[in-house]
Amino acid sequence: MSEIRQPSPRRGTNLPRMGDFNLTVILDAIRRSPAGLSRVELAHIVGLSPQTISNISRRLLDQDLIYEAGKEGTGPGKPRTMLKLKSSGMYAVGVHLDPAVTTCVVLDLVGAVVKHSRIKTPAGTDPGSVIDTIAAEIKQIIAASGVDPARIAGLGVAAPGPIDLEEGTVVDPPLLPGWDHVPLRDALAAATGLTTIVDKDVTSAAVAETWAGGPSGSGSFVFMYMGTGIGCGIVLNDEVVRGTSGNAGEIGHIIVDPDGPLCDCGTRGCIKASCIPQVLVAQAVAAGVLPGPLEAVTGPAIQESITALCAAADAGDPKAEAIIDRSAVLVARAVSTITNALDVDRVVFGGPFWTCLSRLYLARIPELVRELSDTRKIHEIDVVGTGVGEDVGAIGAACLVLEHALAPRSQRLLLDG
Incomplete structure (x- = not known):
């Protein structure tokens, strides 16, 4: 597994009238350090004067956003009081x-x-x-x-x-x-x-991954969202990328199967036409794995059907396994297109449908991504499930x-x- 880099701390400014910005810099530094930070450590990390740190810490304590979590220090000198976020x-x-x-x-x-x-x-x-x-x-x-x-x-x-x-x-x-x-x-x-x-x-x-995912949420990564559609969240150097209009990550028209089904965009083999859950359910109905046709193509109906398809695959149904395996190959192609373009540390999978897909996807996708990586001789790309859980959205x-x-x-x- 490749080494996970720690988030880079933000730096404050000692210019006047910057209190609000400096306050959030300090809060952000404390948030990124679950074990807490002393005032001396804060001054070193964020580049603010001890007096500024002391004043802002007092404000945060008064606002009930942080608390003093005891003293630490075993060497010579005075033990330091640790500051932590107050959950309530x-x-x-x-x-x-x-x-x-x-x-x-x-x-x-x-x-x-x-x-x-x-x-x-x-x-x-x-x-x-x-x-x-x-x-x-x-x-x-x-x-x-x-x-x-x-x-x-x-x-x-x-x-x-x-x-x-x-x-x-x-x-x-x-x-x-x-x-x-x-x-x-x-x-x-x-x-x-x-x-x-x-x-x-x-x-x-x-x-969510950057705030609550732990090690999987640091550095540069892509979040592959597995829901009724498939999308991609992008984090580069601990910053979430939103794009010009806030719609970065719309990957439905990446071509993963040039000979695949025709998409409404006019090309063949897009993600949207080849491997979203609605397509997998239709394939399962055609193969006789699931009863059909669906009475209505709605979100809840797709979720129930994809759960049944994954259960059949987990139980060893060869047709169900083949459908999920084929979708994993196509998703891996999309992932590789994205990781090669962005040069990230890892790929994190999650979303409402991830739980049922995770076993077969994690058995197949990581090696495919490594094989297709243009930087495989330079660094590894980890492929993991979300550290946040099913409610990541x-x-x-x-x-x-x-x-x-x-x-x-x-x-x-x-x-x-």
């Missing part, structure tokens, strides 16, 4: 809207799930009724969590792309009929009273809120006037 200092709510299932979480400041719920995404073509259902579920989960609503920083929503980040809308996503330019952000903000952020599901999953959505509140951003350096 802030909370965030995350929602992952997938055509198959909608997941909600309440997350604390250190990224731990306080409360979780999962419901089937309502069918139909009326986005308003789905949004009402999601809003009711958000209110229910907040009440059940026992969290003080005043400590909830906001609501993050992970939605299938493409999205319009500026408008907070989803733009005609697959398997969500009627969802063309639906104002998801503003509708949920109005229904819940929470400041709301919307981002792509694959981007949210990548954010919803956790990532909540992490969007924490990222917005806590992560250092260049906008904080802009001076009033």
